[in-house]
Amino acid sequence: MFIFACLLIILGLMPFFYKANHNTKDVKVNTISVERVQAPALKKKLNILHLSDLHLENISISPEKILELANKKRVDLIALTGDFLDRRRNIPKLANYLKALKKLKPAYGMYAVFGNHDYVLKGEHFRKLKRVLEDNGCITLQNQHVSIEMEGETLNIIG
Numbered sequence: 319m320f321i322f323a324c325l326l327i328i329l330g331l332m333p334f335f336y337k338a339n340h341n342t343k344d345v346k347v348n349t350i351s352v353e354r355v356q357a358p359a360l361k362k363k364l365n366i367l368h369l370s371d372l373h374l375e376n377i378s379i380s381p382e383k384i385l386e387l388a389n390k391k392r393v394d395l396i397a398l399t400g401d402f403l404d405r406r407r408n409i410p411k412l413a414n415y416l417k418a419l420k421k422l423k424p425a426y427g428m429y430a431v432f433g434n435h436d437y438v439l440k441g442e443h444f445r446k447l448k449r450v451l452e453d454n455g456c457i458t459l460q461n462q463h464v465s466i467e468m469e470g471e472t473l474n475i476i477g
Contacts, residue, residue, distance in 0.1 A: 364473075366395045367419075367422070372412075374402060381419075385421060393422040396424045399431055412447070416428075427455075428456045430456040431477035462476075463476040
């Protein structure tokens with residue numbers, strides 16, 4: 319009886335597992351505009367590619383597909399906002415995605431912050447994650463900021 323009940327629960331959850339897996343393939347590209355209150359409009363729009371919560375254990379999109387989607391617009395800055403992975407064995411997998419993103423040649427660079435899942439890695443494994451990001455062109459920010467000049471104004475990137 320117990321096995322039968324467990325089987326029913328598992329079968330009942332299957333649609334949710336399917337939907338969760340399908341969502342990892344359903345990548346959305348959104349374009350938003352941010353108004354600058356009390357500041358003059360910039361002559362050139364700043365195009366930021368923002369990727370978050372890659373969770374490489376479950377990702378169903380290839381580095382090439384991300385590059386194809388992002389290549390449709392000029393990318394000035396790349397912001398990677400954490401939760402890259404949960405397990406240290408996926409650190410090398412991250413390098414392939416970063417190499418693809420570097421091909422976009424963002425004028426103002428590529429910046430990364432770590433998410434709670436990344437901090438699960440400890441000691442040498444966390445340092446390896448950070449090294450892979452930096453070796454592939456990311457500026458990592460941990461309670462830091464970087465200022466860049468753009469059209470005579472300062473843009474602060476805080477992480």
